[in-house]
Amino acid sequence: MGGVLRAEPVWVETFTGLRAEQFGRLLRAVRERGGEGCGWGRPWRLPLAERVLLVAVYYRTNLTMRQLAPLFGICPATVCRVIQRLGPLLALEPVRAPQEAVERLWIVDGTLIPVRNRQVGASSRNYRFSANVQVIIDADTKPVVAAARPAPGNRADAQVWRNSGLAWHRDGITVPGDGAYMNTGFVVPHRERPGRSLPAGEEEDHAEHRRVRSRVELAFARMKNYKILRDCRRCARA
Numbered sequence: 001m002g003g004v005l006r007a008e009p010v011w012v013e014t015f016t017g018l019r020a021e022q023f024g025r026l027l028r029a030v031r032e033r034g035g036e037g038c039g040w041g042r043p044w045r046l047p048l049a050e051r052v053l054l055v056a057v058y059y060r061t062n063l064t065m066r067q068l069a070p071l072f073g074i075c076p077a078t079v080c081r082v083i084q085r086l087g088p089l090l091a092l093e094p095v096r097a098p099q100e101a102v103e104r105l106w107i108v109d110g111t112l113i114p115v116r117n118r119q120v121g122a123s124s125r126n127y128r129f130s131a132n133v134q135v136i137i138d139a140d141t142k143p144v145v146a147a148a149r150p151a152p153g154n155r156a157d158a159q160v161w162r163n164s165g166l167a168w169h170r171d172g173i174t175v176p177g178d179g180a181y182m183n184t185g186f187v188v189p190h191r192e193r194p195g196r197s198l199p200a201g202e203e204e205d206h207a208e209h210r211r212v213r214s215r216v217e218l219a220f221a222r223m224k225n226y227k228i229l230r231d232c233r234r235c236a237r238a
Helices: 009-016 020-032 048-061 065-072 076-090 099-103 157-162 200-223
Strands: 106-114 129-138 144-147
Touching (some): 009 020, 009 048, 020 048, 020 076, 048 076, 065 076, 106 157, 106 200, 129 200
């Protein structure tokens, strides 16, 4: 039985949220990273474009492999193999800060990703087993610059950041963080004392800091359009 979804613009935009030219760039990147395979052995049932579409649909909709199989006319086992093979090739490569980027502004924050892997997740403040993922975004254009490996969701942001290995990304770049990042070298808001209001100058700084940091929350909201980040059924380290 043939599948329903094909790598056509109408299906790409509907099921992945990507425009046709964006999907084309993604396809080229996967091909350049070896997505076509080694050229020998049993051929794939689907062409590369439809395999990339399958992985993108999986991340965007969080459908199970058993649900995706009839949409592409293949078996669940093949869906699993496609995701395992191409999933890592869709990941963005880490961005190193160029020399002219020292005046740019990056923002760091942590977000909780619900996971079902109890080895990584922990009972968190969102009342679910979650992993804490530290993310750096560019404050001007809002793309994700880097993301750390997941850590248990009951750990403090400052502790997860220190163990994330992302510190080299921020060398020479101004990075604001919230109050959870005290003593980490980030620009954090003035500390409010119980029963004491901030002076006028510090209150203005506080408001500006909140306005800038709101951009990272918008970036998280866009990231979680990919529903796999709302309930990750896979191994959280994958």
